Amino acid sequence: MKQAMTPEEIKAQKPYLDWSLSEREYNYIAEELLGRLPNYTETGLYSAMWSEHCSYKKSKPVLRLFPNKNARVLQGPGEGAGVVDIDDGQAVVFKAESHNHPSTVEPYQGAATGVGGILRDIFSMGARPIASLDSLHFGELDNPTMKMKVQDTVKGIGDYGNCMGIPTIAGETTFDPCYSGNLLVNAMSVGLMDQKHLQKGTANGIGNAVMYVGAKTGRDGIHGATFASADFSDENATQRSAVQVGDPFMEKLLMEACLELIEQHADWLVGIQDMGAAGIVSSSAEMASEGQAGMELNLDLVPQREPNMSAYEIMLSESQERMLLCVVKGHEADVQAIFKNYDLEAVVIGRITAGHDYVLYHDGQEVCHIPVSTLTDDVLEEASEEREPARLKAAKQAPAWVPGIKDAGATLRQLLAQSTIADKSVFFEQYDSMVRTSTVVGPGSDAGVLRVRGTRKGLAMTTDGNGRFVYLDPEIGGKMALTEAAANLIATGAEPLAITDCLNYGDPTDPEIFWELHHSVMGMAEACRVFDTPVISGNVSLYNENNGQAIHPTPMVGMVGLIKNLDRVIPMAAQHAGDAVYLLGQTGDDFAGSELQKLLTGDIAGALADFDLQATRDNFHRLLAEMQAGHVASAHDLAEGGLGVGLAEILFKTELGVNLTLALTKDQFFAETAGRMIVTVPVEHTAAFEAALGTAVTKVGEVTNGHWLQVRLADGQVNENVQVLQTIWEEAIPCQLKSKD
Structure with a gap:
């Protein structure tokens, strides 16, 4: 077969530079690893496998900072997904992946195939997917293009998940101008x-x-x-050839066939892997490398839907709904029979060989013959220069911003209309959150909760990513992201188990951006150790820029927790008039990076105050013990908009109100100090609750029958009709989407 370019032409013309392979890497491959010039197909394989997306060549040194083991972890990073013991011989399996560039170019298919890809990672481990989550970050809803991208992204997620019959039960959606040119679409899947x-x-x-x-x-x-x-730019804004096209009905069949094979005939199977990023080459080379085996593939046998595909195209295609299996010799026909029952292709395209060579044939000719390890293990790690961003040095010297609020009630109404805070029902109502009928708590709460059928156990899950805080201080922001996720789970009554992540950053060759990556991971890793929530899976998504403008550094934390008794699931909303209201944690003047600052100034700036991780963890776990004892009626963690917004949220969709007295100023009413919750406790349990939590909690008032949010502050008061607040909150995003602006 004639190659597109000869090895000599490749060396001279350097097409690999457009495929993210550097000249240094190309020369190392040719001179040190092969001792010859790679041909066109081989060069393409190296370009994909040595890309940051597949090899983590820049981020590996940073990722090693994360803890990845504890007493419950059964499988950490390195496989399709992480696996955690949840007792009784059962395990929860979960992972998150980014699909940022594809979703920016083609929002519907980019988002849909992001969901499809992460689902395959779950069932390739032998688990049935039971829930989906997402973490979506868009530009502001102030122009028709962004509104279209938001709606298409949400529709893509909903259509794929709904067709698969897998509930989407939790997630987050934020809006900021920094994401206008480069959306963040992170998908998470949980399996059992x-x-x-x-x-x-x-x-x-x-x-x-x-x-x-x-x-x-x-x-x-x-x-x-x-x-x-x-890097992303206007030049590749229409690069749709790099975006996959999904078929959820095909994926449903593929999932059922794979699970039947795994659950009923595991002895026929050596290994299984999703064909994800870099398609056939990544799955086959990684499986051979893991098994320390050689592999020969005949690409003429690969099922193809388009004519005259080259070896290069076949190997690097990222067509969806495909898996690669290693099957025990003699059971090929048995496996084919299972897949035939689902009207699916099942074709032997190669064999495991002695040695460690990776050999490909196409059109009857050998088109690749290289050591497997050169694709997977010999990637050159790239040391990165890093430098503290100048803005952080300046922020530490500048005086702290003071909001100076005059009317706290009016400010609360304005905050509830902010896109990041406002009700997201218009989006998540497009997702089927109740399919399979295991959902206990669906979208709109601190975390989603599913029952584990046949047991009294439940699984709580959440996603959190706050680029505003990480932008202002990567290390403290990283700790806050992890703490927020833990707070979401604790608020439902769950014990946090472990995390997955999507690390979304700009161009790592920029020293300031690599500094952000390094220091935010330092903060996250410290919090992981304190909360005993190791990182068991995840991905790194770099080069999130448009025309040289980077997104805010946005590490997304996906966390799963265990509820040992579903009778102790804690709701977010206030439950009974007369219950005492407590504030867990202390409130500081934490306005830098807050939604309040963005509302009043149109920007974020300033230095973050550090906080005590260990004390926060201790507070959370003492609260959890009280929840498990049946002493807590409701709980809600405080995040965007601080206490003011949090109080409104626990009253929405109820007939209740609160009457509170707080030793806080109008400004502090909206501070976003980390590690706080609002908790309601029945009167008969207040003595035990106060004895257990001590000075970690402050009693601030009670739940009332009147539908009013009444708060006396140190320098003023709030007296707002909850129904009016709820209407503002509910109508904000639908109104923005319908606006002609």
Whole structure:
């Protein structure tokens, strides 16, 4: 077969520079690893596998800061998803992935295939997906293009998840100008399995079959991994060839076939892996490397939906709904029979060989012959220069911003209309959150909760990412992101288990951006150790920029927790008139990066105050013990908009109010100090609650029958009709979407 360019032409013309492979890397591959010039197909494979998206060559040194083990972790980073013991021989499996560049270019398909890809990671481990979550960050809803992108993204998520029959039960959606040119679309999936069904992405055993199952291969998504490993600009804003096209009905069939094989015939299976980023090359090379095996593939046997595809195109296509299996020799027909029952392709495209060579044939000719390790293990890690951003040095010297609020009630009404705070029902009502009928708490609460059928257990889950705080102080912001996720789970009565993440940043070759990445991971890792929530899976998404303008550094934390008794699930809304209202934690003058600052100044600025992680963790766990004892009626963590917004939120969709007295100023009423919650407690349990929490809580008033938010502050008061507040909150985003502006 004639290659597109000869090895000599590749060396001279350097097309690999457009595929995110540097000249230094190309020369190292040719001179040190191969001792010859790679051909066109081989160069393409290296470009994809050595991309940041696949190899983490820049971020690996930083990722090593994360803890990834504790007593419950069964599988940490390195497989399709992380696995955590939840007792009784069961495990929860979860992972998050970013699909930022594809969603910016083609919001509907980018978001849909982001959901599809993360679901395959879950069932490739042997788990049935039971829930989806998302973390979405958009530009402001002030122009038709962004409104279209928001609506198409949400529709893509909803359509794919709804067709798969998997509930979307939690997530977050924020709006900021920094995301206007580069959306963040992070998808998370959670699965449940019996531990005995755990699978891994490995291939070994000479003569065992390499089987391709699922949809046919097309030209969509070629070089998607390298597309995600380069700066975004107007030049590639229409690069739809790098965006995959999804088919959720095909994925549903593929999931059922794979789970049938895993659960009923695991002895036929050596390993299984999703064809995700970099398609066939990543799944096959990683499986061979994991199994320390060689592999030969005949690309003429790969099911194709387009004619005349080259070896390069076949190997790098990221067509969706495909999996790669390593099957014990002699059971090929058995596996094919299972997939045939689901009208799916199941084709032997290669074999495991002795040694450690990766060999490809196409049109009857050898088109690749390289050591497997050169694709997976020999990637050159790239040391990165880092420098503290100048804005952070200046912020530490500048006087702290003081809001100077005159009318706290009016400010509360304005905050409730802010897009990031306002009701997101218009979005999540497009998601089926009740399918499979295991949902206990759906979207709109601090965390989603599912029952584990056949037990009294529940699983709580959340996603959190706050780029505003990480932008102002990466290390403190990183700790806040982790603390916010833990608070969301604790508020439902769950014990946090572990996290997955999506680390969304700009161009890491910029020393200031790499500094943001490094220091935010330092903060997150410290919080992971304090909360004993190791990182068991995740991804890094760099180069999130548009025309040289980076997003705010936005690490997303996806956290899962265990509720041992579903009778102790704690609601967010206030429950009974007469219950005592407590504030957990102390409130400071924390206005830098707040929604209040953004509302009043149109920007964020200033230095963040650090906080005591250990004390916060201790407070949370003492609260959790009181929840498990049945002493708590409701709980809600305080985040965007501070105490003012948090109090309004616990009263929405109830007939209740609160009457409170606070030793706080009007400004502090909206401060966003980390590690706080508003908790309501039945009167008969207040003595035990106060004895257990001590000075960590302050009794501030009681729940009332009147539908009014009444608060006496140190320098003023708030007296607002809750129904009026709720109407403002509910109508804000629908009004913005309908506006002609």
